[in-house]
Amino acid sequence: MGRISWMVVSALTLAVIITGSVLYANNVPSVDEMFVDIDHQVKEAPDRIIAQGPDFEIYSKDFALFKANLAFSEKMNNVTIDMTDKDIIHEMIKEALVVNLAREEGLFVSKQEITDYITHLRELLDDPEHDPAMKQIRDNLVKMSGLSEDEYWESEELAQKYEKALLIQKFVRKLAEEGQIRGAEDFANFKDKLLQKVKTGIIYNV
Template sequence: MGGEKPMKKLVISLSAVVLACSAWVFYSFATEEKSDIFRSLSAELKEIQATKDRYIAQVEHIGITSGEFQTYKAYMRANQQLNNRKDELSDSELLKDLIIEKLLLLEAEKQGVAVSLEQARAYSDEMRHILESTADEKAKAFQQQVIALTGLREDEYWEKHAPEAYKSQLSIEHLLNKLVQDGVLPNASGDPESFQTAWKSYKDKLYESRSEQVKIFIDDIQ
């Protein structure tokens, strides 16, 4: 496997789909003048890691910790800066997006398309091999920056962190593909705008229909 598509999936970060996309944005826009954003993000992540963690929400049996949420928020803020976007999502909007991600994972399991950790490990090994074999030195250097942000050694990243992230990413991708095949969503290649509208509507309806299975434990994010 080679080419643009697998390279996009190489630079994954901390939280499944959204952060995988964010990491690719980092790669696409990473230039010398953007390095201060990376340094700021690195400092913020270290501060988050040094802060006592607690559960702030639960989606069925899946817990969301303050550390996971703050990490998600930090990546999204950096993503906004790299895209020169002035609009900023509120904490409640960001938490909703993170909750929807968990609901999508549960739906993937329900529909029998979730990826196992063993499959994710095999995929991680494949992506690592592609990265090590590529002649794109910028991609290699950028991946090292992504790994450094996690605070892990390279082997730890590929053997533990990456498989977990790919498990989430691929499970949601498989769910999305099934929804297209079943006619629930339109094909993105035919009409990307209609697809995005339908995908957003699907996620919003999923959130509303599963609201009783979602618990938020803090008053300042509702």
């Protein structure tokens, strides 16, 4: 399986499961239809770098996936996310900067932590009491991976995505414990400052 399909498989897992419960909006396409559309958008995107700095590179296919995820979240949760293409690129850069900074400060996520987290998610989604929409999303993710369900959950690509997500969670806790942030708004401001520090050195190719 190529990089594109794995990005769909892993990033959608993060975008949907970690953000919270899923709600159906009125007159929206089915989950299956939205997954087909996302896969098409990512595959059609050119494979090139659209923004880069000293410690990060943003690829057009990753950008297409991020943008498709936002549209998916809007439809499933019946909300409007007002972000321009440049806003999306900057959000991706900020995530990369946070991950880099967390690692520089000595934070890390063990393989056992990743395994435990994935096991918890899998058990949650297998619970018959859980939102059936989430099971449908899970089934689509596995189907698109081309793997068996066990292979999907045990894949290295998925583990790498959750490693970054858990690393960011640890970094947020560290900032809170140190009194640098008190909530989501403070963390957003913290990320904005990280971006401002490197903004003059960003090379765009869009």
